[in-house]
Amino acid sequence: xxxxxxxxxxxxxxxxxxxxxxxxxxxxxxxxxxxxxxxxxxxxxxxxxxxxxxxxxxxxxxxxxxxxxxxxxxxxxxxxxxxxxxxxxxxxxxxxxxxxxxxxxxxxxxxxxxx
Numbered sequence: 001x002x003x004x005x006x007x008x009x010x011x012x013x014x015x016x017x018x019x020x021x022x023x024x025x026x027x028x029x030x031x032x033x034x035x036x037x038x039x040x041x042x043x044x045x046x047x048x049x050x051x052x053x054x055x056x057x058x059x060x061x062x063x064x065x066x067x068x069x070x071x072x073x074x075x076x077x078x079x080x081x082x083x084x085x086x087x088x089x090x091x092x093x094x095x096x097x098x099x100x101x102x103x104x105x106x107x108x109x110x111x112x113x114x115x
Contacts, residue, residue: 001023003024004043007027007028009079
């Protein structure tokens with residue numbers, strides 16, 4: 001799966017996903033750290049990457065608006081860091097959860113997902 005991890009997730013998640021065989025990058029890798037969410041979403045659409053974010057409010061609104069206007073979209077996976085351990089293993093746990101989710105969703109529909 002092709003992933004784009006939003007800025008609130010550690011870039012190490014993308015590294016670990018890549019080690020697991022995914023094509024993953026962080027917004028930091030794309031020089032989009034601090035960029036408006038519209039720019040991040042546009043990049044994901046151009047690159048055909050599934051967005052992973054904690055930012056439900058903004059990305060759900062973007063997704064709904066774009067779908068309503070029949071604009072190009074990508075799947076968006078919403079996560080909560082609070083669902084994962086905090087002590088040093090955050091990246092590994094996130095990557096494992098996303099890897100497992102992608103195994104059951106090889107071709108996810110465009111829309112919101114919760115792994």
